Amino acid sequence: MTNEPVLAQLLDQAEDEGADLVTLRAIVEEAGELGAARALKRLGLEDSAAAKDMAELRELLGAWRDAKKSVVKALIGWIVRMGLALVLVGLAVRLGFGGWVK
Template sequence: MTEPDNKPAHVENMLLLRKEDFDELLDRAAQRGAERCLAHLGLENGSAARDIRELRDLLEAWRDARRTAWQTVVKVVTTGILAALLVGAAIKLKLMGGSQ
């Protein structure tokens, strides 16, 4: 009987890597993938962080403007309703020179 061989079995097209080598390979692949993604989005140059910051600021300004517009609409409608109520009360109480 032959003794068991302690060498790893040779499998075609398979690399035997240490964990550190595998982690380094994954890190490089992730870095390349991120670079390709940024290049696809047109953010590959050094100003990508500034561009994204500006986009976030622009989006925040848009949200603030939209919120302010809705608040203004609510205030105008509320003021209009209160003004109509006051005019109606003045007419009812004959304070505005209505028919006597």
């Protein structure tokens, strides 16, 4: 859901009532910039180090995702190995190789 149709309607209405379209667009652009700056300030990202902080957070998030993938792959590998070991033990017992172990 975007506000573009509402904004376009408001601009058309203001232009019909005599406002200059260039001035209206400038007001809208300035309001957007002020709103974005206010949102960044509320998030604590208004300073010059914010870009570096965001890059570090993205890198950390990427490392976390890689670690999760590695853990899942390792866990699946161990489950498969344990399953195969159980199958081999079952075959050995079924074929009578259990007596060799005693």
